[in-house]
Amino acid sequence: MAGKTLYDKLWDAHKVSEREDGTALIYIDRHLLHEVTSPQAFEGLRLAGRKPWRLDTNLATPDHNVSTDLAERQAGVAGIRDEISRIQVTTLDDNCTAFGVREFSMNDINQGIVHVVGPEQGATLPGMTIVCGDSHTSTHGAMGSLAFGIGTSEVEHVLATQCLIQRKMKNMRIRVEGDLAPGITAKDVVLYIIGQIGTAGGTGYAIEFAGSALQSLSMEGRMTVCNMAIEAGARAGMVAVDETTIEYFKGRPFAPKGEMWDRAADYWRTLVSDEDATFDKEVVLQAADIEPQVSWGTSPEMVAGVSGKVPNPSNVADEDSRKGVVRALEYMGLQADQPIESIRLDRVFIGSCTNSRIEDLRAAAAVVKGHSVASSVKQAMVVPGSGLVKQQAEAEGLDAIFRAAGFQWREPGCSMCLAMNADKLGQGEHCASTSNRNFEGRQGFGGRTHLVSPAMAAAAAIKGHFVDIRTWQEGAA
Amino acid sequence: MKPFTTVTGLVAPMDRSNVDTDMIIPKQFLKSIKRSGFGPNLFDEVRYLDEGQPGMDNSKRPLNPDFELNKPRYAGAQVLLARKNFGCGSSREHAPWALEDYGFRAIIAPSFADIFYNNCFKNGLLPIVLADDIVDRLFDAVASTEGYKLTIDLENQKVVTPEGDAFDFEVNAFRKHCLINGLDDIGLTLQDADAIRAYETRREQETPWVFGHIR
CATH class of the missing domain: 3.30.499.10 (Aconitase, domain 3)
Incomplete structure (x- = not known):
């Protein structure tokens, strides 16, 4: 058997x-x-x-x-x-x-x-x-x-x-x-x-x-x-x-x-x-x-490596998929063949049941330390997954690193992952998010979500656009 | 739950793949503690041009004229014709509640997401899987024929077209039984109460750490 x-x-x-x-x-x-x-x-x-x-x-x-x-x-x-x-x-x-x-x-x-x-x-x-x-x-x-x-x-x-x-x-x-x-x-x-x-x-x-x-x-x-x-x-x-x-x-x-x-x-x-x-x-x-992944579309399968480009619908053979890509690019306000690193962010969200545990916050803090959130980013927030994660992060001084860089340090909850509370995207805003879904409207009516890792989200907050975390130098300006 | 035997209803098309549960019913409407009243907010973000909020008078909101369900020819539709992976995303049962509250009794698609598929049966809503080519044909028929209706015969597991074509579909026997009779499956499970207790007695010996710890 x-x-x-x-x-x-x-x-x-x-x-x-x-x-x-x-x-x-x-x-x-x-x-x-x-x-x-x-x-x-x-x-x-x-x-x-x-x-x-x-x-x-x-x-x-x-x-x-x-x-x-x-x-x-x-x-x-x-x-x-x-x-x-x-x-x-x-x-x-x-x-x-x-x-x-x-x-x-x-x-x-x-x-x-x-x-x-x-x-x-x-x-x-x-x-x-x-x-x-x-x-x-x-x-x-x-x-x-x-x-x-x-x-x-x-x-x-x-x-x-x-x-x-x-x-x-x-x-x-x-x-x-x-x-x-x-x-x-x-x-x-x-x-x-x-x-x-x-x-x-x-x-x-x-x-x-x-x-x-x-x-x-x-x-x-x-x-x-x-x-x-x-x-x-x-x-x-x-x-x-x-x-x-x-x-x-x-x-x-x-x-x-x-x-x-x-x-x-x-x-x-x-x-x-x-x-x-x-x-x-x-x-x-x-x-x-x-390589580090970034979602460019409105479904979690619409991802690319950070060194790659937004796809061109004319290269998509299947008609159903091509229609999906066209619709996604329109919703996301992106151009075909645009480099992923050229996508600029309005907000950054580090949290959710996918990435809000202590290890996630440590990874993001290591990237953030010694830097400041880009002036073009309206809001960068860190939402710990639980009261105990928050307590541990504070004991390690991670909250101080985030605050010094211009991040908001919040109370635990699902928050901007699904925007059922006040934390949400405005229409047309791009967000680097450590959450799990990039569906239309998921993080707010008309909001544009890019799913990434905590380190990638942190680096995007500092630069105002996506960057390849593999080239990041900790503590450098 | 409303029993489901045979339904003959107007068909409305939803020509998109991967329709997710956030699209079916956006999160702001999940704050309700009721099971009913979600119909006016079904597909809210593509159905209306403005941002919907709970408590709004939906009859005064601007409709998206390009959205199929807003076209007069699809008013009163009971069968939704959809594309692959319909209902992907969250486990929110508010999605089938909204579809049922709107008036849909059945959804036809080449495939469904698992949790959504399962949730439909609990609410008198029948999800039907038909092959891609048949679904394509039905989309063509709906587009070219105003007032196009399909008959869903659950007892015989057939979708019957006005021309008399019949397409067989699969459905689990237990789910079919519950749907036809409008049965609450909790009552049926409780008929197995002795088996559940016997299982617990055995598992408390084998894996005692699983029991009695959350107090």
Whole structure:
């Protein structure tokens, strides 16, 4: 019998029952909740007179539309200026209290973007099934777990039954082999992957990211890669467990301790694909081919290396794709064949569940140190992923580096990644953003998003246009 | 949930690939804590010429005359004809809520994003995958025939054209059953409560660290 993939193992371990039509009832170990996709689910429970199946698997925190402005945050939930946002955050608080769900509320030091908070607290662990009403739940696959986003009806289903009815996905493995060149980060790796396989390349698959380049990444880097699995169409992305994984969870608040830790770690070490496992699809890419990536269009597959150019529609053979390129260039206000480095920025955003962890902030601060934000850049902001990331960054003096350069240092939340709060782009403005989506209007009505790594975003803020981070000299003017 | 058996409805075209959920319903409308009322803001950024905000009187906003759904010939459409990878992006169920609230009962495309596809079934909305060449033919037929209607027969899994052509489509048996009967799948899952409890008892022995830690 052929061996099992990591995904096969996680699926089998959580199968409660199978149905004749090929679907299965899958047990959910951890359920994360936030204010945007949960109110209708709690309301559904209430209307049906149902209670949560169990409470100790749920963890909630408001993140999508909380303000990142210190003064507004200090005024508490009652001080949220946008009335509809205030109602939504209040509703989460009320629902968590009424149903007994553990919540890190808005001004708790542990609050933050749900996908930063989960791993940081050890609330999401290797080997678990993890869901959340948010497509970037794939982030948690970085630790060797099965994690995917769900809709609000499924949020209600998990609350009521602790299970989901699922059809097994197909197995895909993407191997990135070789050493990443200096300056090339996890973000460049995942943008490059999406550029290669397309935004629907992973549809119907669970993707295991593997290969020596992936294994060389820290846990934070692996989270960045898995976070954007959904941008390649895959609900779930994952990386096999190794010692980097296990080391990361040692001492985390909700992680097992003592003898239980040893038992857990022994189990976690089995969470790798067997050598003789077969995949329905395999893609092999070379790390040496990856240069710093910049998205130029309105879909995450529309990326180019920083030394490259904006594409020319006349070189695109497929008619459907050509129409897409023409429309994207028009929306983005870019010229065909324009060098990527000539794109000028109005705003810079460093944050989001893709790139707001301590390692991301350190990378950006290293670039910024000793420089100032270009006068042509209207706003450059850093939004830490959680209260604990913010605290750590401040202990290391990173906030001082950012402030000295002219960056704004904000309170944790999703912020300008999806512009549900006051942080947004104006019409026609170009933004270097460390977030995950460059869809039309994503960061504000008419806003133009360029997805990049934290170091690339930081350098763009200093120069006012994109520059190749590989040529950056730290501390030089 | 509204049961779905057979629907004969006007077809409206959405001739773009990779229509994402931000386009289907922009983020500012996700602040609602209700499930209904999203229809007037479906495709808001391409449907209107101004920037929409919750609470606006949408009937007074300037419409984009080039957007298909604004053309009188597509008023009252129940079937949306779309291109590949429809519904990519976020997991927001507000996307199918908006389509359903607008009046759509079915969406036909060569492919759908996984989460969106799944969310549709929870809301009485049927996503139908047809081959590229058939979708191309349907786009041509819709463009050349005012009032073009399709019949969606879920029981027999067929899309039937006015000319009498019938195209078969696939749908999972359980989802089909729930859709035809308008069933709430939570109730069905709870029929397996004993199996869920048995699973928990076994897993609490095997992986005790997973249980009981978030309090």
